[in-house]
Amino acid sequence: MVGYFGDPSNDQSHEALVDFLGPLLEEAGAESDDVDDLCSRLAALGSANGHAASGASNGSGVKALETSMTMSQATSSTLEFTQAPKVGDIRHAMSSRGPSGTTVDQRKLRNAERKIAEKRAARGGYTGQDAIPEWNPNVKPAIIVNQARQQASADSRSKDVKLENFDIQYAGKKILTNANLTLSFGRRYGLVGKNGIGKSTLLRAIAHKELMVSSHLRVLHVEQEACDDTPALRSVLEADEERESLLREEKSINSKLNKASTTPEEAATLSARLKEVYAKLEEIEADKAESKASLILNGLGFTPAQQQAATKTFSGGWRMRLALARALFCRPDLLLADEVTNYLDFPAVVWLERYFQKWPSTLFVVSHDRSFLDAVSTDILHLHANQLDHYRGNFSNFVGIRAERKRNQLREYESQLQYRQHLQDFIDRWRYNAKRAAQAQSKIKILEKLPPLEPPPSDDMEGLGEGQDSVYFRFPAPEKLSPPILQMADVTFGYDASRTILKNLSFDLQMDSKIAIVGPNGAGKSTMVRLLTGESSPQKGICNRHGRLRMALFSQHHVDQLELGGSSVHFLSTKFPGLPEEEYRRVLGRFGLSGMAALQPIGTLSGGQKSRVVFAWMAMSNPHVLILDEPTNHLDMDSIDALAAALREFKGGIAIVSHDEQFLDAVCNEVRVCEGGTLTRFEGKVGVGDGVVRQYKKSILVDE
Template structure:
């Protein structure tokens, strides 16, 4: 035994005591199995998967196998007894030969079982415990299987695999949705298992969960009919921007209602048919009858009011009258996303799937959308990490976690309180059960060898054995939603002090064309202690202001004065453009800051939630929130004096938003943030700059008011709109 142990320890010096005993026991059990291949090659096939996970190279493993193979003529001699070939099975009592080996190291003994002499001699309980410990250590050390890392191909999206029970035929036309016992997997990852989805018509559901848990995948599975819904339910999914062409924005919204468009087209054809001389009286009667039906349906859907409704929706989402008449190809990606949302709102489907629809909206548009959704007549399933938006819109919350869907009545704030209370109850129940079991065990330990109490102790033992396994409550993936982020610790290093001014803009004017002036007469001063929220409608010049601050463009008039040693880190709204999608997050940081060990990059990424194999996946295979974290890690390594963040909370889960807010509050440099997330801005910023009509003005909140300055600004917008 000592000889085998020494061989293994030489080949795998990183093995700790428990794992060393496990490998040694596995080798010994392999020797005892008469059917095993005891050659050096057979031993290598057996040991290589185990030892390679612990850092041993193949040549070292092969040398170990060669040394062990020399012991196979009498492998049991190492344990103190020889190999004896018997003519028949050996039967022994509990007090017989087996007990003579009871206290030997490794505790290997023959047992009778239905599997005959080939049954394993390894203690299965210890084996499972050692395997679990090994898996946990590998995960902690970041060991990974290269074959498990997905390959990124921008032209191919992984298929959504759905296992669903057959949808039974419905006897009515109810618009309630009830799907039972289905599984969803995406890119080799299990999203849901044995899940149920129940949506009541007319209610508004907020879908929440951590980044990468599968919220968007669930919506796509419904929209792409991977999950089968009753055929009479109309579903619309707002996910991708519309394709640009010469169609006017207003007409694009009108064309989205296929029923109205089809009826208008049929009306046109019927009128043309009636005008033809070749039309027979019988055909004319049939066409006239059908034309009356078409007119009735057009009246039912209020087709005559369609254009005014579409215009009102576009106006609420920020489209001016001129923009409503402009061709869709003239709009940027963000505005095309708004068009996609406008088309969905205009169609009023039975089920609207909205995935992070507030990401491309400004403050006024978010306020308008909240009010519009509050009057939404059908079913809404929305993914959002904006808590104030979920509070205003949702009537129910679906929590996606650990392959499960949990249902909560009420908006997001109610969900937070209900979930916290439910978890407290789970912890109390676990502690009560643990206390009860400890009480039983104490009684057994105290009285099991007492003749008078032995019978009672034995009954307690039987009772304890019958109790089901007790596991602690699972870790709460939303535990940080009321605090600073449970598992993720963002941090931006404090920069060295710079003498003011560090960034001053004086009376600048800028326009992309002489006729289109974006900013005029703008002046401001950003200091090392500034924490500023930049707000205003889309198109007012917020992005242009950011480009001026980061030297992306130069003003036509005025001065932008930057300190000579100033370092500015920018998080762009389109931050994907800052990344190398075919490279991993580690490779991305290596390209930006070469010369460090891989462990250093992985340590930084781990602080931003990119741990294990996630840091080694191609960035193109990561979720939107994970891509954002890679950018934040890059910004932290720049050690900037000023952080400029354009919609940084887009795609981040709520724990990450809290962690980011905490890091920004602790940051000793200057901060300017463009965002529509009221709660996030109020938790970080101390002043608001309002960008509108080519000007930049400071919003003066009311002193002594409990609400933050950003919430006061939002309230003023709602008052102005009403």
């Protein structure tokens, strides 16, 4: 404790300083003469300052404290206010209020700040510690995996996949923490979760052997695109490495047998080996390989002419279809498929659903198409909050279980809250009553021993189509236009005179139209979109657009519309200059792109986030008509639902090219089938429980 150590008399000040500082300095090794000299100088300095000060009550700047204090209590405030606060500084206002102590629990404050930062990071928002990442199209961040050492399995040839206690980080972001993953051979797993949560990263970690998977398992990831002079059919056949190896060996053995220099002994050995090769080729049905490959390509939309075309002649979407065909032909032990339906038309999706239902090995697929997951998956894996949860059944069963679990959690939380409130009410009523004080103290101890009560997370179903309030899209209502708005009559179009794509096509889009355009690939859907937007002109017929019509196009290759090196805010400012930055960020936030995500380069965003940038751009153009070509690609289920709700409320005309059955049924009331170069209206049956798009899908199954 420190008390009075100085007064107006220099001698008294010297003695007080010696009494206080002497033992401390001598214990530290100082000589008594040096201590006495230091105290004399300090006393003289204090006396001089006291006489120089004006208005001092006792003539000295050294003042006796009114009460004693502990030095450790004063340390933090002394360090904080080492420099004198200036007038107007917030520290000046604080220091003028006199001594005061904080009542904030610093440990709880730090924990609260950490939780807020974690929640913001989970939503893709600004955490206060984030740095804007740089974008380099030639460099991909490494996947960092921390996995516990695997124990030797009793059956080393088992085709089950079992990964325990592993962590995954990607680009500095935690994807999974202390996770477990078990894939039983022969089952079909659907991986779901919101955009940017790390689903594709998990698949790549398995495919690239970052996670330790048994070496005897054949794992194939549908992501590599073939691009060379090899014909499409030949490219699929070459994907079966075992068959290709056996065929090469057969050719080599026959070549050696036909040589005159081959001795009888060598010929006998070669003949024996050739019999083994033939037996193996017969076992894998190599003679039927070409017909199987052709059947797969045909199901995915490849015509006979396309099957013989070089792979480099195909667009990116068709190359991904070819990669899927190679995977289906190989039939690996574990097939990893990431959003494969994004590149398929409606008939191809129906064909793939039926093909996967008979898939003999393990399937691990990422998709946001609920009808596809319902038709294909036997199990659902939910990636959320750095954890991986497993559910039996298809997607609809999973949603029901999750919703019931959420209701149970809410009931449990409300029950616990009511119980604690009952205890608190008893304590407040009787703690100062002499007869009930003991009982009140007992209730206090019970209440103190209860664990902290936290409400169930509000984003429990986020990204799964059950948290619609978390994402909200909106397109502004345009002014009314008198018809006709957008009209095509007897239009014929072809890129050259030898091949006509569309013939005698008629189409009428009004301000209240919501039309779904479906049909197989190559039938002319994208060509029709280009005719509607004016990118192409018809060879014959009339394409009429209102003079004041504003159209907004969401292209299937919408990434080409973006500037990947700049931020989303910068992109909108180049399209709509002159507005404050807050306005661009407000629009982006409306489409789920807030915080640091709006400021980082577009090239570093996920596919779903890039789609949101395009939607924000479309909204700012205030269109009368929306033309959407595969808008649900890469969007999570919450975003798909939010987009469907926004389109239903939109007061202008809509034409959508998509394969997402539930999305189309939620938005559209008309279906136009583009097939055989013509456009016909599909007449659904009124009064049937299914939507018109669902009825069209069923008609495809019946036709097959």
